[in-house]
Amino acid sequence: MREVLEGSQAVARTVARCRPGVVCAYPISPQTHIVEALSAMARTGELADCEYVNVESEFSAMSVSIGASAAGSRAYTATASQGLLYMAEAVFNAAGMGLPIVMTVANRAIGAPINIWNDHSDAMALRDSGWLQLYAADNQEAADLHVIAFAAAEELEIPAMVCMDGFVLTHATDVLELPTAAQIDAFLPRFAPRQALDIDHPTTIGTMAGPESFTETKYLQHRRFLDAAGVLAAWSERFHEAFGREAGGLVSRYTPDTLDRARDAAPADDGDVTVIAMGSVLGTLQAALPALRAEGVPVRLVGIGSYRPFPAEALRAALGGSRHVVVIDRALELGSGGVLTGDVGRALAGTRSRVHSVVAGLGGRPILEESLRAVVRRAHAGQLGPLELLDLKEGGVPVPHEGATEVHR
Amino acid sequence: MSVVHIPFLQTGTLAVGGRLLSEDERSLQSQADRPSSLTKGHRACQGCAEALAARWVMDTAVEASGGRLIVANATGCLEVFSTLYPESAWKPPWIHSLFANAAAVATGIASALHAQGRDDVRVLAQGGDGGTVDIGLAAVSGMFERNDDVLYVCYDNQGYMNTGVQRSSATPAAARTATTPAVGRSPGQAFGQGKSMVKIAMAHEIPYVASATPADLRDLEAKVRTAMAMHGARYLHVLVPCPVGWGSESSQSIALARAAVQSGIFPVIEARAGELTEVQRIRERADVEEYLRPQARFAHLFKPGGDDALARWRALAEANIRRYDLLGERS
Numbered sequence: 001m002r003e004v005l006e007g008s009q010a011v012a013r014t015v016a017r018c019r020p021g022v023v024c025a026y027p028i029s030p031q032t033h034i035v036e037a038l039s040a041m042a043r044t045g046e047l048a049d050c051e052y053v054n055v056e057s058e059f060s061a062m063s064v065s066i067g068a069s070a071a072g073s074r075a076y077t078a079t080a081s082q083g084l085l086y087m088a089e090a091v092f093n094a095a096g097m098g099l100p101i102v103m104t105v106a107n108r109a110i111g112a113p114i115n116i117w118n119d120h121s122d123a124m125a126l127r128d129s130g131w132l133q134l135y136a137a138d139n140q141e142a143a144d145l146h147v148i149a150f151a152a153a154e155e156l157e158i159p160a161m162v163c164m165d166g167f168v169l170t171h172a173t174d175v176l177e178l179p180t181a182a183q184i185d186a187f188l189p190r191f192a193p194r195q196a197l198d199i200d201h202p203t204t205i206g207t208m209a210g211p212e213s214f215t216e217t218k219y220l221q222h223r224r225f226l227d228a229a230g231v232l233a234a235w236s237e238r239f240h241e242a243f244g245r246e247a248g249g250l251v252s253r254y255t256p257d258t259l260d261r262a263r264d265a266a267p268a269d270d271g272d273v274t275v276i277a278m279g280s281v282l283g284t285l286q287a288a289l290p291a292l293r294a295e296g297v298p299v300r301l302v303g304i305g306s307y308r309p310f311p312a313e314a315l316r317a318a319l320g321g322s323r324h325v326v327v328i329d330r331a332l333e334l335g336s337g338g339v340l341t342g343d344v345g346r347a348l349a350g351t352r353s354r355v356h357s358v359v360a361g362l363g364g365r366p367i368l369e370e371s372l373r374a375v376v377r378r379a380h381a382g383q384l385g386p387l388e389l390l391d392l393k394e395g396g397v398p399v400p401h402e403g404a405t406e407v408h409r
Numbered sequence: 410m411s412v413v414h415i416p417f418l419q420t421g422t423l424a425v426g427g428r429l430l431s432e433d434e435r436s437l438q439s440q441a442d443r444p445s446s447l448t449k450g451h452r453a454c455q456g457c458a459e460a461l462a463a464r465w466v467m468d469t470a471v472e473a474s475g476g477r478l479i480v481a482n483a484t485g486c487l488e489v490f491s492t493l494y495p496e497s498a499w500k501p502p503w504i505h506s507l508f509a510n511a512a513a514v515a516t517g518i519a520s521a522l523h524a525q526g527r528d529d530v531r532v533l534a535q536g537g538d539g540g541t542v543d544i545g546l547a548a549v550s551g552m553f554e555r556n557d558d559v560l561y562v563c564y565d566n567q568g569y570m571n572t573g574v575q576r577s578s579a580t581p582a583a584a585r586t587a588t589t590p591a592v593g594r595s596p597g598q599a600f601g602q603g604k605s606m607v608k609i610a611m612a613h614e615i616p617y618v619a620s621a622t623p624a625d626l627r628d629l630e631a632k633v634r635t636a637m638a639m640h641g642a643r644y645l646h647v648l649v650p651c652p653v654g655w656g657s658e659s660s661q662s663i664a665l666a667r668a669a670v671q672s673g674i675f676p677v678i679e680a681r682a683g684e685l686t687e688v689q690r691i692r693e694r695a696d697v698e699e700y701l702r703p704q705a706r707f708a709h710l711f712k713p714g715g716d717d718a719l720a721r722w723r724a725l726a727e728a729n730i731r732r733y734d735l736l737g738e739r740s
Contacts, residue, residue, distance in 0.1 A: 021524040022517060051520035055513065056551035063510035063548065067481060067517020070504050073524055075517070093506050197479045197502040197518060199530055204497035206505035213494055 002177045007139035007169040008033030010176050011078075011104055011162075014143040016047045017181040018102075018150050018188060021073025024053040024064040028083040029116045030166035031106040035078055058083035062090035062101075069099035070205055072196035074150065077101065080166055081108035084122045088129070091159075095130025096221070097206060100153035100160070100193075102146060103131075107279070107330075108166040109363040117364020118166040120279065120330040123307075124339045130221060132160040132228060133308040134248060137261075137282040139164075139174045144239065144247035147179055151188050152235045152248075156228050163307075165280040167364070179243060187242050228309045236305075250311030251318045252282070252303035257293060259286045259301050269320020271300030273379045274353075276315075276344055277328040278304040281360070281367055285328070288369035289376065297380045304340065312347035324379040325353045328372070328390075332359045337387040360390035436626050437468055444471045444500065451498035452490040456659025458649035458666060459487055459564040462623045463535065466562050466647070469630045471501060473637035474531040479518050480504070483511035483536025483545055486571040487564060509544040511536045512552040515559040523558070531637065532558065538565040538579035542606045553613035556641040560633075563606060563644070566651035574654040578603050581674075582725070583718045584706045586654075591709040600721055607678065610644040614683035617643040621677060624667035628677065628689065635679075648675050656705025668700035673726035676733045690737045691730070697722045 005013075012034045015023075023042065025035040042052035051068075055061050058079050065075040079087065084105060094101050105123050109115040123133055134149060136142035142164040149160040164170060179187070195203060209217050229250055236248035246252070246261055253265035268274045275285055282303045292299050302318045304311070319325065325348065329338025336342070341357035348355060358375050361367045371391050378384040437443050446467035453460035471478050480503045482488050488505045491498040506514045515534035522530050534552075541549055541563040552559055568586050569575040576586040582600040585591035589598040610618040616639050621629040629647065636643040648669055650662040657665055669675035672695045679687035701707040701722060710718050730736055 022520045024517065024520070049524055049526075051524045053516060053520050054555070055516075056547055056554075059510065060513035060516075060548050060551055063506060063513030064517035064520065066506050066510070067504070067514035067519075068521040068524075069517075070514075071479065071518040071521035071525075073521035075521075089507055090510060097506070197504055199477045199479065199502060202500060202502040204492055204499050204503045207492040207494040207497060208489055209494045 002175055004173060005139070005176045005178070006033065006171060006173050007142055007164065008171065009037055010139055010143040010178060011146060011164070012037035012041070014146050014178055015076055016041050017179060017184045018147060019074065020050055020076040022051050022053065022064065022068035022075045023047070023077070024055055024061050024068070024075070025077050025079070026055050026058045026061045026083060028058070028080050030108060030118075030170045031078045031080045031083070031104065033170060034104055034106070058087040059090055062087040062094060065101045065103075066090060066094050066097070066099055069094070069101050069193075070097065070197050072191070072193055072198065074191045075099075075101045076103070078104035078106065080106040081110055081116075081122045084126060085110065088126060091126055091129045091131065094159050098157035100150075100157055102149045102153055103159070103161050104146070105161045105163045106166040106170045107163050115363040116166075118168050119362045119364070120163070120339070121332075123161060123163050124331040127308060127339070130158065130225070131308065132156075132158055132232070132306065134160060134162050134306055135278045135304065136162065136164040136169060137252065137280060137303060139169050139172060140176050140245070141247050142169055143176060143178055144243070144245070147184055147188060148232070148235045148239055148248040152228070152232050154189070154191055156224055156231050157194065158224060158228060163279065168280045183242065187238070225309055229306070229311055229314070232306055232309070249305045250314040252305050253318050254286065254301040254303070256300060257290070259290055261303075267318055267320035268300035268302055268322055270298060271322050272298045273324040273326060273376050274300045274302055274319055274322035275326045275328060275376065276302050276304065276340070278307060278340060279330065281328055281330070284367055284369060285372060288372045292373055292376055297377060299376050299380070307340070307343070310343045310347070315344070315347050316351070319348070319353065321351070322353050324356060324384070326356045326358055326375060326379050326384065328367070329357055329359045330361050332362060332389075355386075356384045357387045358390050359388070365391065436630055437472055438465055438626055438630070444468045446471050446500045447491060448498050448500060450496070452493065453486070454653050454659070456652040456662045457486075458623050458651065458662040459537070459566055460490070461662075462564055462629065462647045462649050463487055465623065465626060465629055466535075466633050466645070467501065467533070469633035470531070470533050470560065470637055473634050477530045479530060479532050481506070481511045481515040481518060481532070481534045483534075483540030484508035485537040485540050486566075487535065487537065489571055508540050510548050511540060512545060512548040512559065512561055515561070516552050516555070516557045519558045531560070533560045533562065535562040535564065537571075538563060538567060538606075539569050539577050542579045542604060543577050550609070550613065553610060553615050553642045553644070556615060558640050558642075560636050560643045560645065563646050564649045565606070565646060566649045566654055568651075568654050570651050570654040579606070582721065583710060585709065586706070596709045597706070607646050610646070611680045611683050611685075613642070615642040615644060616640070616682060618680040619644070619678065620646045620648070620675070622648045622666035622670055622675065624663050624670060625677070632679065654706070656708070657703050661703050665700060665703060668695050671695040672697045672700045673730040673735050674700055676729050676735060678733065685733075688733045688735065691735045694736070697726050
């Protein structure tokens with residue numbers, strides 16, 4: 001059934017249909033609508049056999065999720081920005097203990113200066129936390145990704161973040177088709193952890209590992225992470241078979257002319273410029289770039305669906321041999337460049353592609369179609385440098401009135 | 410022929426083994442088939458009262474729950490000495506996550522069990538004073554405030570002993586620690602600092618709050634049983650002398666715990682829904698010196714210039730005796 005839904009509502013309903021045993025969260029914009037909806041469903045009984053726990057911090061939200069998952073229940077939480085950083089210690093801990101918690105990250109900037117709007121700085125700060133990081137291009141995918149996230153996380157015993165752009169997706173309304181409860185019941189296996197806190201089979205979880213075993217523990221974690229790309233791809237494939245639409249996948253491909261998302265689209269080796277991006281900006285790019293092809297600029301588009309594990313191999317296959325690779329990056333590694341650009345650069349080391357970092361949309365700055373076209377034109381003309389901040393106000397931010405604090409670039 | 414008089418003292422609440430009591434009145438620890446939830450072979454220091462108290466608490470909770478107990482443990486001595494991979498000294502299902510989150514992890518376990526319809530399985534969280542009074546306070550307070558079905562036990566050795574005896578907000582006045590050295594004009598921990606976790610717990614008006622020491626095994630066991638017979642958030646604060654951190658003989662841990670109670674320094678109480686319901690009276694009053702002198706962390710109190718601090722300690726004991734009527738003068 002197709003229905004008009006806000007992104008947050010779509011995510012909340014899909015999560016509820018995945019039948020979590022414990023949902024625990026602390027409110028932070030722009031995640032609030034998701035957890036408000038889940039708390040209501042837990043009250044009405046629409047979300048049955050589930051405990052909704054209101055906690056005093058994100059640190060406790062993740063900690064409650066850890067306890068619940070370790071006790072054998074499917075656990076879910078959601079956060080953003082400062083909240084993700086506040087729970088950081090517990091985020092790493094959940095991964096280290098192999099607890100397949102699913103968490104929505106409603107991506108938002110990190111202060112200071114405090115800013116509630118969208119970019120990817122929050123999730124990027126935890127890129128090495130040992131969690132899967134899946135990015136939604138639109139609200140349909142945001143909802144669908146949660147089903148894939150539970151399935152892959154539980155198979156791998158690796159927790160999963162589903163990243164959706166704050167406000168741009170969480171608060172946007174779209175026509176969506178949600179997976180039904182019956183469809184999810186048929187698709188998602190029952191949560192049956194290999195190890196749990198069980199009075200009939202007592203076990204000790206979370207021991208101290210010394211120098212004699214720590215490296216091996218990390219190696220095993222690494223090995224499981226290497227398996228993650230294959231497992232994610234397989235669940236995405238199964239999702240496509242069961243639901244008839246694209247969701248997840250390591251890398252998303254787009255057709256050359258209309259830039260429609262298509263899994264069988266040819267590699268981008270016919271393009272002089274290939275744009276790589278992650279999240280909702282892919283939609284903007286789909287709208288912006290076809291006009292360039294009409295101008296005679298051979299440009300292609302590739303999306304990153306899984307940032308962790310980083311799909312280096314799938315990316316190389318999707319890229320072919322583009323001369324210029326322009327990464328639209330929504331997080332800035334200070335003193336260096338875009339964060340995603342670093343991963344792309346490593347994946348393309350030794351190829352003939354030149355990688356350009358275009359850091360865009362920080363703290364909710366709108367990413368304009370014309371601005372995107374302008375950088376691609378410059379890349380095609382060989383005039384784009386290694387790093388650019390899109391639409392940077394070179395002269396600084398104007399002071400609105402006399403006496404206000406002057407802001408310099 | 411000479412007559413040897415043997416004092417007949419081994420009954421009542423002070424008797425550890427209770428050998429002179431009838432079988433059904435004896436402590437669980439005197440039973441051959443006690444659960445030994447914390448088994449031998451762990452790495453606690455000699456004379457560690459935390460190891461002792463933890464086993465006594467856990468055994469009682471395991472028995473009270475019919476063997477259906479899950480434990481969440483904060484980072485600290487108790488966790489480090491009991492679970493160095495690949496060994497574990499714990500018999501019940503046990504989890505350690507982080508320093509500050511034992512209460513929240515326990516809430517998560519309790520919530521999961523409730524969602525699974527397993528309300529017969531009980532949850533206990535435990536940590537030291539650092540994990541409870543300092544870094545874990547927010548999570549503990551949250552668990553209390555929501556009245557989650559968890560018994561939280563704090564083993565208070567009054568400092569960060571695991572990291573080398575630094576000051577915590579449970580470190581008593583004048584005590585020398587690695588970060589409150591006994592030098593300068595006011596040596597050791599400052600007077601007028603620190604907080605009472607028992608009073609903080611009571612302020613949440615949770616169903617049950619109690620304090621205890623390993624000097625009174627039967628009282629400790631009774632309080633765990635009382636707590637386990639109830640549901641909702643419950644708190645037990647156990648004073649556990651630490652030979653390493655306190656600078657005391659490992660043979661003196663129980664004697665020091667007793668001196669803390671008998672001098673009025675550590676009130677042993679029970680409270681229900683925020684109201685004080687039971688106070689253990691001082692049986693044989695001890696001077697604070699009996700508690701302080703055997704501890705090297707207070708050695709400077711007994712050197713020239715220590716009189717003032719000693720007087721202030723006596724005042725602290727007097728204040729407790731008055732507040733809790735520890736001598737039974739008002740009743």
